[in-house]
Amino acid sequence: MKLSVKTIEINQIEYRLLQTYLLEVNFCRIIRCLIVEIITYLNQVITLKVVKDINNKLELIKRRAYGLRNFINSRLLSLLTWNFTG
Template identity: 50%
Template structure:
């Protein structure tokens, strides 16, 4: 099981080609079906989104971080008089000129 876990990590860290990534992921799914049935079903359910990673190598981590930061600012901004003050606070957080 440890070997399979490391294999999928290697697939995402080392594979740059879309075709190779899809092929390797398919091979991993066939081997891991017995040991990781829940993960296997999840990967199959989200297959299109997962193989999109091999197209450009990006994920939604940056956007999720921005959304989290905006929620934190929103939570601390209950005293703001209007939306413009909230907007300025958000822009200042990322050093944008307002």
């Protein structure tokens, strides 16, 4: 059986379309399986940002408190930095 050039081109196009469809189906399946992990990761990124901000604030307090004579002064400085009433 002799195939024409057009038939070969059509078969290649059909093959590429099928390949693309299978990739999309596989991608959707993976996303459906991992959606909980993806959402957890996105929530965790926000949480890690908050933790980093708190850690930076504590480092700032420690730098400012360097040289203070007692814990009471350090506590007052911490409360002023965090805008808390003590």
